Amino acid sequence: MKIMVIDGNSILNRAFYGVRQLSNHEGLPTNAIYGFLATFFKLQDDEKPDRTIVCFDVREKTFRHLKFDTYKATRKGMPDELAAQLPVVKEVLDAMGIVRCEQAGYEADDLIGTISRKADENGDACVVVTGDRDSLQLIGGGTTVRLVSSKMGQTIYDVFDTEKFREKYGFDPLRLIDLKALMGDSSDNIPGVPGIGEKTAMTLLHEFGTLDGVYENLEDEKIKKGAREKLRAGEQSARDSYWLATIDRSVPMELDVANLPDEFIDEESLYQLLTRLEFKNFIKKLGLSAEAAAPVLPEVRAEEITTAAAAFALLDQLTNEERCFGIVAETLGAVCLLSGETAAVLVEDSFATEDWETILTRLFDGSISLVLHDAKPIMVALIEYGIEKRMVEFDTCLAAYLLDPTQSGYDLHRVALAYLNTELPALNLASDDAFSPLGGRDKTVAALAAHANAVRGIYEESAAKLEELDMHQLYFEIELPLMHVLAEMEARGCAVAPNQLRAFGEQLDTRITELVALIYEDAGGEFNINSPKQLGELLFEKLGLPAQKKTKTGYSTNVDVLEKLTDAHPIIPRILEYRTLTKLKSTYVDGLLKVISPRDGRIHSHFQQTVTATGRLSSTDPNLQNIPVRTELGRELRRMFVACDEEHILVDADYSQIELRVLAHISRDAAMIEAFRQGQDIHAATAAKVYHVPIEDVTAQMRSSCKAVNFGIVYGISDFSLAQDIGVTRKQAGEFIRSYLATYPGVANYMDTIKASAKEKGYVETLFGRRRALPELQSKNFNIRSFGERVAMNTPIQGTAADIIKIAMVRVHDRLERENLQSRMILQVHDELILEAPISEQEYAMQLLREEMEAAFQMDAPLLAEAKAGHSWYDAK
Structure with a gap:
């Protein structure tokens, strides 16, 4: 049998300091647990042991502390955020059926040493996994040690057997005790012989074999006089240190190493634990599913409605319900509506076109208190479908984001896992056979009901949490209204000038070709300019320029390095210009041309409301926030964003130094x-x-x-x-x-x-209650x-500025509609808002934009916004 014994405290501690800060939505730190399990599963895959035992230290004093109260006295206590994870790791191990071993009066090392001895006596192989070199003394017989360490941010697993140990140290593994007795160990507060370091200790052991051998030959001329005096004065310390450094391999244990229990996974408990920890990848690795766990949500009955009369009756009923929880396909081809214990599923192919349009219109006309998850894409689809009134009472995706803004995503599967310990069934409503009788229509209907049920569960927890954290105003007066505003902006899009874009691209291509020729001439031959490795070798070896820093893969040629060398050689400014122009061409010119909609010739950027931890909006396809403005060529791109025709104009206003004004206000x-x-x-x-x-x-x-x-x-x-x-x-x-x-x-x-x-x-928070946890x-x-x-210093400033511009967006949108103006908001970039307005409304649109932006929030350092107009974004700046 092959037994793997893990030093639990050592691996957990290493994981805690090696993995970035993580936490679940409850605020429980999880980085150490994550790192521990990642290491555990890798070891299982590599070693394929028949049984695994994890040993832990306990808080009670050990026999070493009782004899020497200075033992490990200099060690700092376990950080609170690590201590919180220790019992959870043990719960996970128990659920996986892994034997845990801990015993009062002894350290994990002693338990590991005893287990390895007994395994050897039973004829079993034993692999000890630890980050502590003390355990190397256990090598021998059937015992090997996998020493876990970190190098350049990577985890290294060095396997030591007797031969490898001798190769590294020059003596047998057991003599590691003698080495520590001589040189001591500051991490454990083992004194050794004062004044004797590692080099001298190694020399003495190579010459005399053991600690006893050293003292038996104390007068040998090979021992220098100074070392001899230190050894003589420190003999008792050496003997005590030998005792302290020796792992006790005879701990009286109840564990029968010869008859270890079978490893039986409690799938229900393990699933619940891993979902609480939000470790979806580990759940997948272990093949766990929601079926293994006891249900945490009330069961619902899925019922497909196939007649218009039944659908309209359902909608009438839902207008009287407190709220309805829905799943709506982004194609608008299917709807699931949950109220009470019944989830009603309506599929477009069951209805006449005019009936389906009526169903969608009534569902979103505000008469039904509808709760969705990630409603913005649905709002965009409804606008494109031609439905004017689009009301959603609550969006659970937005709520999950506000309650924990540092997560990497908020899709329903992830949020259900975090809030409900529930893994949802797969659901692809865009699939051609999703509702085909042969493709599993019944399965799709059941999955829709499960998803709607999850929306209800998330709502119940997140809505209460928003109130508890005083985020009501932030959610209902800023974020939720803004979601509707952003949907309209996405659907509306912005006009661009494709012919100008192509001409600009050709201009860039001409200059890029010129630069390539000049760079090759400077280099004395052709090479791949885009290859950091080839460029580094050219600059720092062939041309002999002073290298700033070197990475694992070669010389660093990033912009910071090259800018410091601008005056060192003519090739440097040319390479910098080449990089700037190729980025402009590929990312912006070619990129913008790719995302022009064939339907209306406009660009429809996706405004992301749940991405940044500070509350700032971002955008994709294209990323408007990153359009370069520092160079004249970069600014030229703004000429490509234009009003839709000669009868319209762009009105642009941005806040003047809003973050500094917020700083002045907050700091008083x-x-x-x-x-x-x-x-x-x-x-x-x-x-x-x-x-x-x-x-x-x-x-x-x-x-x-x-x-x-x-x-x-x-x-x-x-x-x-x-x-x-x-x-x-x-x-x-x-x-x-x-x-x-x-x-x-x-x-x-x-x-x-x-x-x-x-x-x-x-945590810190903005003036509007936007909160960010800071473990x-x-x-x-x-x-x-x-x-x-x-982050603590910056988030209240940047986050409050983000809140203010969101308020301004809602105010501008509402006033434009209230006053029946034709001007509409089309873009938001950083602190800047852009309207597309009929020329006849230009002056009033400028006044309205400035007024609403400046009135968004009253501060001691008053907000200032300047509005301008022009046919292109460039002209309006």
């Missing part, structure tokens, strides 16, 4: 607030105060330096980063930051208090904790 810094109230250039005003000169004497360089600090300060900009940004020494940058904070003491106070508050509460602030890892502090 009097000087910064006053500068904004006086309408001063905030960067020049800052420079005047920092440099102690009249504002009219502020130079461009002074203003630029203060602009870098103004925008970087709440991102936790360091003296190192600022020094690089403004071209000064690190010391000068540090003095500059100190001077800045002295100028704005309210900002300095805000930075200190928000970090302290976030650490105490575990990183409790981390013992400096880099992770520093990241958490930067």
Whole structure:
């Protein structure tokens, strides 16, 4: 038999520090559990043991502590976020039928040593898995050790048998005890012989074999006088250290290693645990399913409705229900409506076209309190279908996002797993045979009912949680109305000028061809300019330019590296320009041409409401947020976004320095607030105060330096980063930051208090109650904790700014409709809103846009928006 014995504390601890911060929607940290299980399953796949045992330490003092109270006294206690995961790991192991072993008075090492001895005596092979080198002393007979370590961010599994150990250390594994007795071990507070280090200890053991051998030959001339005196003075310490370092392989254990129980997975318990932890990949790996678990949702009955009379009767009934929970196909070809214990399924192919249109119209006319999950695509489809009134009372996807904005996605399967410990059946309503009698129509109907049931379960938990966290206003007055606004913007789209785009692309191609020829001439031959490896070899080996840094795959040739070498060789600025132009061509020119709709010739960007942790909107197909504006060529792209015809114009308005105004308001810094109230250039005003000169004497360089600090300060900009940004020494940058904070003491106070508050509460929030949890602030890892502090400072600022522009979008949309104007909002990019308006409405649209944006929120540092108009986006800026 092959037995694998895992040092549970060692692997769990390594996972905790090696895996980024993770948590489930309850806020339970899960990174250590995830890393532990990932390691566990890899080991199972690699070793294929017949039985596995996981050993853990217990909190009670061991026999070593009782004899030497200094043993491990210097070790820090287990972090709270790791301690919270330890019992859960044990629950998972129990559910998998894995034997756990822990015993008061002994360490996991002693249990592992005893198990490995008994396995050897029984003629069994034993693989010990640990991150602790102490266990290498156990190697021998049938015992090998897989030592887990990390190298360059990768987990390494080194397998040691007697031969490999001897090759590395030059003596037998058991002599590791003698080595620690001589050199000590600071991590366990084992003293060894004071003054004897690893090199000397290794030399002594190679010469004399054992600790006893060393002391028997203490007068040997091969031992230097200084070492001899240290050894003589430290003999008792060496003997004590030998005892401390020796793993006890005779622990009185009840576990019968010769007759280990079969490993039997409790599928129901394991499924419930892994779904609670939101480990969908592990559920899939183990082949678990919802059928294995006890149902957590009330059962519902699926019923297909196939006549118009029954459908209309159902809709009449639902108008009297408190709410209805629905699943709607994005094609609008199928609907499932759950109320009470019955999930009614309606499929388009069962109805006449006019009846189906009536069903959809009545369903979304506001008379039914409808709850959906991720309703925006449905809203877009309804607009394209021609249904004007589209009302949804609640969207569970939006609620899940607000309650935990750092997740990587909010599809119904993932949210059901997180909230309900339920894995939903597969459902593909876009499939041609989804409702075919031969393709499993009954199965699709049952799956629809299960999905609608999950929407109800998620609603019940998430709606209550929103109220508990005071997010009612944020959800019902900002996010939910905005969802309807975004749907209209997506459906409406924005006009582009394809012929201009193609011409611009040809212009770029001409310059790219010229650059390639010049680069090859500089290089002395052709090479793949897009290959970092070939480019690195050319620049730093063939041309001999000074290399900045080297990665595992070769020299780094990223933009930061190349920009520092701009003056070193003519090839560098050409490569930088080549990269800029090829990016413009492939991503924006070619990319935009690909997403022009053949239906109406417009681009319909998808506005993402549930992606960023700060609440900022993002967009895809195309990503409007990333359209370059720093170069003139990049700005030229804005010429391609145009009004639909000569009778229309684009009206553009953006907030002036909204994040700095929010910072002034939140920090209550009097000087910064006053500068904004006086309408001063905030960067020049800052420079005047920092440099102690009249504002009219502020130079461009002074203003630029203060602009870098103004925008970087709440991102936790360091003296190192600022020094690089403004071209000064690190010391000068540090003095500059100190001077800045002295100028704005309210900002300095805000930075200190928000970090302290976030650490105490575990989260930060915007002025509108948007919340972000920050478990990183409790981390013992400096880099992770520093990241958490930067996020704590920035999120209330950036998140509040995001909330404000969302409010503005809802206000602008509602006023345009209220006043029956033809102008409509078509784009949102960062702090900028763009309307497409009839020329006859231009002046009023500019006034309306500015008024609603400035009135979105009253602050001590008043909001300022400037509106302009033009036929293209470029002209309107």
